[in-house]
Amino acid sequence: MSEFLSPKDLPAALAARAAHPDYIPVAGGTDYMVASKDRLPPPGIINLFGLGALTGVTDLDGGGVRIGACTTYATLLGDARIANTFPLLRDACREVGASQIQARGTLGGNIATSSPVGDSLPPLLALDAVICVASSAGERRVAYEDFLVGYRKIDLAADELIVAIELPAPHVGAMQHWRKVGTRRAQSISKVMMAAVAHLDDGRIADIRIALGAVADRTVRARATEDALRGSAPSEEAAKRAREALRGEITPIDDLRSTAEYRLGVAENLVRRFVLSL
Amino acid sequence: MGHASNSSEEAKAKGSVGKGLARVDGAAKVRGTARYVDDLKFPGMHHGLTKRSEVPHGILRGIHKREGFDWSQVVVVTAEDIPGRNTILLIEEDQPALVAIGAHVRHVDEAIALIAAPTRALAREAHGFLDLEIEEIPAVFDCEEALSAEVNVYGDDNILKTYLIEKGDADIEEKLASCDHVVEGLYRTQAQEQMYIEPQGMIASWGEDGVCHIIGSMQCPFYIQKAMRALLALDDDNLVVEQAVTGGGFGGKEEYPSMIAGHAALLARKAGVPVKLIYERDEDIAATTKRHPSVVRHRLGFDADGTIRAIDVDVIFDGGAYLTLTQVVLSRGVLHAAGPYKCENTRVRGRAVATNTPPHGAFRGFGAPQTTFAYERQTQKAAALLGMSPFEFREHNMLRDGDRTATSQLLEGSVGSEDVLRAVKEVAEANPLPKDDPATSIRHGRGVAFYFHGAGFTGSGEARLAGRATVALAEDGHFEVRSSSTDIGQGVQTMFTQIAATGLGVEPDAVRVPTPATDRVPDSGPTVASRTCMVVGRVVGQASVALKNRIESWASENGFGDMPLRQAATAMAKVEGEISETVQYAPPPGIVWDDETYTGSAYPCYGWAACVIDVRVDTDTYEVAIDRCVHAVDVGKAINPVVVKGQIEGGTLQSLGWALWEDVIYKNGKVANDRMTNCIVPTFSDAPEMHTIIVEEPFANGPYGAKGVGEIPMDGPCAAAAGAVEHALSTLVSSEGFDALPVSPEAIQRAMRLDS
């Protein structure tokens, strides 16, 4: 049997983490529960779900928000700031699992699992999220792209917890677009995801950030594609250049859910459609 | 009339045939009080686990208990522990219950040894310490390759069964050559997982008296009884098979439960305690039967005016490693292969082939969906070639009352072919497809399918089965319907309640339909083949009326003429002991079937159906969304229209799932996608709004006119969906792109790429 710790506040949680680096922190448990079927129980569990300091959405100066790591999808879906300022994230949350999973699954859990098919991850990347990590020694802040270090690997030490995600305010008038292509409409693992944010200046793409999921070992920014588009008018011409750039920078794989050819083709089509919609 | 009798009249009316009585099993299932097999516990019960082959083909050389584990804590069963014949008896004796040392392993996940332990965890640990030594030999996974017989799986040619249906004197090649047009197509369909919500499981225990009691999730208690007689060398007096509340079957709990029952019984026998054997979802998906993959070549010859003149079909089913029910599935496949169309010259050839994959078996539709997919793709292509509307081509050729089928069966009565097609056509014509906007990625398409499904067992099967049912007054004053028909979620208990209540003239809550046990119910035949309502429902109705008449005449003879039936029955039982009526099914007269030539009355009657499906294809993601699904089904009579609609809509979704999303991926003969997360079946969110039309062309020999409904909705929507995608992309892709299932986004992309 695993020991079950339910720390009452963040310092207690961090102390437990420092004292028991082999214990598994669990938030909603929706990933943990599935993974636990095929492995031995851990020596202990540190329950984070419902911990006040890790839950909820607060305003940041300058129009951004700070989201507690243990905030559920359901809470995010009910939050007007998310809906108004970060519809990209709202749209992604809406398509996670189905209502049961949304009620229990957390943003921090999605980030910590860091599956290449995690649905909230491309929006966070495209929205320039900053991950706030803490240990008993203090807090540090990491740009999300740097936080993603490999296949299901994040820049998190054994005594640390993810405490919050900060999203800066997007550029005024920026367009945000989300598309999840999954195996079905609910309880679906993504085959391709695209999160994109862009704004025009004088009819030209002034800035664009495209994050893709399920096309690499981790969630990735399509930097070359963005470069191919920045400064251009959103035309069929520009879309064609973007597709070519995209083909050069991602190499998706075949697996049980889909094919490399499909993932690449659909990613190209989605980028094109987004460009044409600007 | 007083208030009391008024409400009893109301209750009677609500529960009578034709009304949507609420499911009698519903409350317990919704509240969680229904007890499925995994909810049951027996004192001292151990947990069983199956040790399976990891190679697809080989010879078992040894089973070794590795050191490092205390083997005294568990019981291990191998083929040597079998008291009777080492076989899962159904049709043939080719499939062992456990592979014996020196014998062939024929598929991955074949059962080789069994373990029972006080806990599941301990059983799992022992499982890890049990080693199998198998000498691997070459395997074959493709049914067409298996025909070349380089690898031997079954007999000396790998052919499990062949059929030939011929109609007309002319040589089929000559006849085809004389047609104005011939459309030729090659169609492939994939395996399909039933994905019942409750995985399979059984508990077996042996009494001091030597009686073996088996309870579990199942469709056919008497099939298990038959298999156990052979395996355990028991007679019926020493064997009780009981159904627990069962969470879905779809054919998947027709033959395989005999395997699990046998394993649980062998373990319980050796362990001396009850043993529960419940499959995990991955084990269930990997090891149990699926729909047969198929390859169908179809040639359709017709004249310029649209008249079909010749049909030639070649059907190949992949049976997997053992026969199980394959020959019966193939039979239904070939019997439906020419479709519900008039044609004087027809040839249908069928072959079932053995491969080194886990056996394929019963699945709702039972061979008909595979051949229906082929012939309805052909019909769509023929209509398009002639520029005829899909409705017109079908109307022109459809079988009507008085016509003869491919087996020369004369259709007499209960032929709803015109009605079903007209019903969907009216809705379709009132709702034209939206126009495509070329600036968007969306393309719209419409597909049509028209089909039939034989209800009940083939040919003289029902006469041979001689299904019986009993209606009795139970000790507590309820009328009890006793049959071996199982409620597996399809509403049997509710449907029998209504038929019995109506026959007896009582309120529905005066009737009870318990789950069957072989020592308490007569053999009504298996719960398969869309036969339960039509065949068993009929004898339940007849028994109810007979019982009512007997009680009424007793009551009037004894001066209780005015007494309500239930009271009179109770009074009568006090005098006469338990009162009951048992009726045996009598097939309609004039059913003549020749098994040698495959001619005559293939089925007592047919259900008829048509559907129209409108889709939206996103050419950016190649995803298909279903915008409209209109489905008309002639069911003879809807005993409970809500249940009937549920059957039609569930079957439709299962067919659409098979058409668009579902696939079972095998790697070296092993199911690779053995989870609900990757073995995709549609969810409620994927289900379209369904427009379901019930057509009632009564069948004279069914209860109140009812005939089969369980399977027919599974047959046709797949073809309509593929046709709709073809239509949506007709300017982009040639039609061959939609001749293999599933028409998945990946397949659509491939087709568009090949054609661009």
Ligand SMILES: Cc1cc2nc3c(=O)[nH]c(=O)nc-3n(C[C@H](O)[C@H](O)[C@H](O)COP(=O)(O)OP(=O)(O)OC[C@H]3O[C@@H](n4cnc5c(N)ncnc54)[C@H](O)[C@@H]3O)c2cc1C
């Ligand atoms: C049926 C089903 C459907 C699903 N559908 C989707 C889907 O559509 N899209 C999708 O992206 N995901 C899906 N998931 C996966 C899962 O629900 C999400 O990844 C969810 O966000 C995980 O959050 P959680 O709080 O439940 O994580 P948990 O299971 O509690 O934890 C997951 C991992 O993160 C670690 N962890 C959690 N919180 C922290 C923290 N604050 N600091 C450090 N480490 C932490 C844990 O140690 C654990 O390793 C699905 C899961 C199921 C069971």
